[in-house]
Amino acid sequence: MSKRHLQFLKNEVIDDVTAQRIREYEGIAKVSVALPVPLEQIVEQVLGLDFDWDIIEEHPGEQILGGLDAVNKKILLNEKHVALFDSKPGLLRSTIGHEAGHYDIDIDRSKLLHPKLPGMDFTPAIAKRHASKADRLIEVLLDRAVSDPRAMALYKKITAGQDTAEQKSAVDRYQSALLMPKWLMHEANEQYDFTQWSDLYRLAEVAQVNISNLTVRLQRLGMIYLRNGDKTIYRSRDEFTGQQTLF
Structure with a gap:
């Protein structure tokens, strides 16, 4: 992936996208969203994604908390890290938000139902990994490794010379703005x-x-x-x- 094929997503653009998703949910549910933001309901009812737990393949040095089965419109959460989710409040919600962002702002529009929004020409650094149930091939964001220094070192090595730090963080900014x-x-x-x-x-x-x-x-x-x-x-x-x- 070359830099010329990427367009930097400004924070304001991501804020607008996530605000639109929340407003869509408010229209569906006839409620006004307050904290805590009903993340799972927004992901299910607006983005049309379901959730599933699975064992996701990890390469040496990687720590993958979740992945996206875009074809079947599912966010997969890694069963290997249930204890980590339990020990770190907020980690599960941020992981779901990451995967929702992957689905919502990924440039591969053939997998998405939502129309392309202005300023959303972006593809994050992704890899293919297997999940054990039905031997599914899923997409995982390599920056899922941010909580593991060893994985981060591997991530930087893999993606050196590709995206800027801010471009890599687009889905992180998405989950943050959504939550x-x-x-x-x-x-x-x-x-x-x-x-x-x-x-x-x-x-x-x-x-x-x-x-x-x-x-x-x-x-x-x-x-x-x-x-x-x-x-x-x-x-x-x-x-x-x-x-x-x-x-």
Whole structure:
């Protein structure tokens, strides 16, 4: 895959796509979505995907939490990692969101039912893997290995010279926007103090996401600023810079 065949998906485009999916669900279910976002219902009723558990083949150094059986419109979750899902709240939802993003913004429109949306000419780095039930051949996103440093090293080696880091992260940004829509984060900003870790942990619990997913999302929205190695949460980079000038 060459870079010239990829179009960078801006955060605003992904926000618009996921917001449209949520609004479609609200129209179907006649409800107003609040936190936690009803992810499985949106994936089933709007994207038309089902869920299944299976044992997914992993190569040395890989950690694959889920895959996509696009032909049968199923998100497959890896039975090998049930304990990991149980031990890390929010991981299952983010994995489902990743696979939904793979289905929703993959450039291979022959597998999709939704019409192509503006700004969505994108193909993520994917690989083919077997799942044991019915010996299914599924697609897996190689960046599913982000929680395993060894797998990440392998991933970087495989994809070196292909997509930019931001392009690889498109489905990650998709799941983040779907689980934490911009308008609900702004509503939460009225109820929680985003400069306090205790409030962020409470919000993460309400949204049913992990804390790292939440903080990355808030940073992408420009609602907080975190500096590596600094536990202080700033409202913005400007606030951080202003604090530094005082010393």
